Amino acid sequence: MAKTEKIFRDPLYNYVAIRGEENEWLLDLIDTVEVQRLRRIHQLGVSHFTYPGADHTRFSHALGVLHLMQQAWQRIEALSEDDESIRHAYRSLLAAAVLHDVGHGPFSHLFEPVLKTYRERWSHEYWSHEHWSCEVIRSADTEVHQELLDKGVDVEQVASLIEKDNEKPPPWQKTLLSSQLDVDRLDYLQRDSYFTGSGYGHYDWYRILNSFSLHEKDDFTVLVWPEKAVYAIEEYIFSRFYMYNNVYQHKTTRGFEKLLQAACGRAKQIHEGSRDARFVDEIAEFLDAETPTVKQYLALEDATLVYQLQLWSKHPDRALSDLAGRFLARKGFAAIEDPVSETGFDDARAKWETTLRKVVAQGGFEPEEFYVLHDELEFTMYDPYIPEKEEEVQDPYNAIFIKPEGSKPLVEVSRLLERLASVAGARSEQHRYYVPKECRDKARQIAESQRW
Amino acid sequence: MTNYQLAKLVLMAQGIESRKRIQKTVHLLQAAGCRFDLEFRLHYYGPYSSSLAEQLDRMTAADMLTETTQQIRVGTQYNYRLNETQQRSLEDFEKTADGQTAKRDMEDYRELLDLLRRQEARVLELASTMVAFRQAQRDWDRAAAETARFKNEPADAPPMTEARELAQNVVGCNHG
Numbered sequence: 001m002a003k004t005e006k007i008f009r010d011p012l013y014n015y016v017a018i019r020g021e022e023n024e025w026l027l028d029l030i031d032t033v034e035v036q037r038l039r040r041i042h043q044l045g046v047s048h049f050t051y052p053g054a055d056h057t058r059f060s061h062a063l064g065v066l067h068l069m070q071q072a073w074q075r076i077e078a079l080s081e082d083d084e085s086i087r088h089a090y091r092s093l094l095a096a097a098v099l100h101d102v103g104h105g106p107f108s109h110l111f112e113p114v115l116k117t118y119r120e121r122w123s124h125e126y127w128s129h130e131h132w133s134c135e136v137i138r139s140a141d142t143e144v145h146q147e148l149l150d151k152g153v154d155v156e157q158v159a160s161l162i163e164k165d166n167e168k169p170p171p172w173q174k175t176l177l178s179s180q181l182d183v184d185r186l187d188y189l190q191r192d193s194y195f196t197g198s199g200y201g202h203y204d205w206y207r208i209l210n211s212f213s214l215h216e217k218d219d220f221t222v223l224v225w226p227e228k229a230v231y232a233i234e235e236y237i238f239s240r241f242y243m244y245n246n247v248y249q250h251k252t253t254r255g256f257e258k259l260l261q262a263a264c265g266r267a268k269q270i271h272e273g274s275r276d277a278r279f280v281d282e283i284a285e286f287l288d289a290e291t292p293t294v295k296q297y298l299a300l301e302d303a304t305l306v307y308q309l310q311l312w313s314k315h316p317d318r319a320l321s322d323l324a325g326r327f328l329a330r331k332g333f334a335a336i337e338d339p340v341s342e343t344g345f346d347d348a349r350a351k352w353e354t355t356l357r358k359v360v361a362q363g364g365f366e367p368e369e370f371y372v373l374h375d376e377l378e379f380t381m382y383d384p385y386i387p388e389k390e391e392e393v394q395d396p397y398n399a400i401f402i403k404p405e406g407s408k409p410l411v412e413v414s415r416l417l418e419r420l421a422s423v424a425g426a427r428s429e430q431h432r433y434y435v436p437k438e439c440r441d442k443a444r445q446i447a448e449s450q451r452w
Numbered sequence: 453m454t455n456y457q458l459a460k461l462v463l464m465a466q467g468i469e470s471r472k473r474i475q476k477t478v479h480l481l482q483a484a485g486c487r488f489d490l491e492f493r494l495h496y497y498g499p500y501s502s503s504l505a506e507q508l509d510r511m512t513a514a515d516m517l518t519e520t521t522q523q524i525r526v527g528t529q530y531n532y533r534l535n536e537t538q539q540r541s542l543e544d545f546e547k548t549a550d551g552q553t554a555k556r557d558m559e560d561y562r563e564l565l566d567l568l569r570r571q572e573a574r575v576l577e578l579a580s581t582m583v584a585f586r587q588a589q590r591d592w593d594r595a596a597a598e599t600a601r602f603k604n605e606p607a608d609a610p611p612m613t614e615a616r617e618l619a620q621n622v623v624g625c626n627h628g
Contacts, residue, residue, distance in 0.1 A: 164494075165494040165584065167494055167602055171496060218604075219604050220496065344516075344541055344545070345455060345516070345542050345544075345551070347545075347548065347550045350550070383502075386505075388505055389528075390470065390471045390528065390530050391526050392470065392471075392472050392524075393497065393505075395496030395500070396496055397493070398495065398502060425509070
């Protein structure tokens with residue numbers, strides 16, 4: 001097969017094809033070490049602890065997003081009527097599709113809170129994978145950067161499409177990649193559903209990507225959908241809701257995420273106490289650097305963290321070896337449903353957490369802070385669709401707009417379909433706690449016996 | 453942002469009209485040093501926090517805030533206040549040790565909040581956007597120029613002048 005045609009077989013789309021000499025640069029971009037590294041980053045963190053099939057990687061997701069961006073582009077090309085300002089975006093959009101997750105750390109989103117723990121002095125954007133994706137694109141030290149330069153792709157334009165709060169690209173370009181209905185979500189919901197085997201990711205993505213149009217709204221060009229697409233969008237929103245509740249927030253998965261984060265937190269405490277936390281070289285180098293380089297960051301992969309946990313499981317510190325050992329042996333903590341009522345302004349949550357800490361201390365687990373693991377679900381990376389309710393605050397990033405027939409104004413999709421109200425409304429604050437299984441019965445008994 | 457902080461803010465402002473005004477007020481107070489710990493993204497209309505939007509709905513559902521609606525030109529506007537029972541519940545918490553600390557922290561920003569309350573919605577929106585640009589390592593001239601372009605407002609229009617003064621005042625309050 002000539003290099004001008006490359007087919008990747010994919011379980012969702014069958015063929016992800018890169019065709020034509022004009023697209024050859026994409027193959028070179030995919031072949032860079034930074035993109036190939038994504039083969040070694042689990043797409044769903046530690047969800048494979050719950051769903052044994054969920055071993056897919058960020059690499060296959062990147063190819064899937066590229067495929068959907070290609071599909072969306074065909075639609076844009078048909079709509080653009082040779083508008084040069086629109087056609088100019090072609091290569092940047094495809095590059096951004098391939099590279100949007102290139103900055104993910106070990107186990108994807110799971111690593112972001114670890115980074116927050118280890119690099120507290122950084123401002124919050126440095127903890128996010130989007131920040132590191134942009135670093136990979138902009139750093140002259142990466143193959144990605146060199147490839148983009150060599151092939152004449154505008155490096156800054158690609159980074160601006162991925163970078164949070166970068167207002168330079170027109171909204172239609174940014175929202176195509178990152179919004180409430182974008183090619184990223186359209187791929188990962190299907191892919192995660194397929195590989196977990198959960199079966200919730202079914203919707204008519206083809207119709208969604210072949211029916212939108214470009215619309216002028218308040219001096220910006222935005223993406224809107226016709227009324228005939230609302231049922232495909234409805235399916236997508238329901239799918240997102242089911243995946244959020246059943247897969248992304250799965251009690252067991254979240255428990256292992258918290259356990260891994262607790263082990264990392266304990267190691268940091270040991271390190272700060274001037275004891276040897278036995279960090280592997282790549283992690284030590286990253287932590288010791290005043291300003292870590294992209295190369296230092298990219299040296300961290302899933303396997304690095306797993307090897308680190310193996311070392312920690314033999315560490316003389318009892319808590320660290322216990323936490324790491326439990327993770328490796330898949331012996332997670334027990335979940336305790338939140339007994340705290342959120343209807344008052346009092347400090348019930350703090351009192352409940354103090355009580356739980358006493359329970360684990362009595363069970364012989366110390367330091368208690370690493371044995372009472374609090375999970376506040378609102379801070380997770382995946383979410384169901386919750387549109388802004390006030391029209392004045394709705395924008396293409398937080399709402400999905402439908403363009404009715406005729407000259408009627410745009411309307412947010414849940415206003416057209418009342419059924420969506422049940423899944424697209426505000427949800428109550430959700431908290432969970434995890435304690436060692438040895439303390440589960442006592443903790444549950446107290447949770448049930450008192451009002452908090 | 454804690455439930456207490458949001459409820460106290462609404463109480464101190466004697467009610468807040470429109471979710472957009474709440475978004476911009478909270479963004480500016482956070483820029484002034486208020487520890488709300490919210491992540492804002494620069495959306496189409498300016499800085500916006502989806503967590504804050506959700507929190508308003510959660511607290512309304514939990515009867516910690518009272519929401520009323522009003523029909524305006526562009527649709528429905530949502531307004532927020534505390535009724536007597538909600539106010540009593542808040543005051544009960546303020547009698548506890550944690551409540552007293554939380555109350556002190558919020559009271560420090562009363563003067564600034566009063567200033568924000570007196571602003572036109574458009575000025576708040578422009579000032580909030582300008583602060584976002586300023587926080588992205590731009591100097592004030594560049595932040596103002598980018599705000600004018602982003603919000604499609606003439607750079608020398610009176611709301612821009614007022615917004616810049618307000619934005620600089622807000623950022624100047626932050627000594628943290």
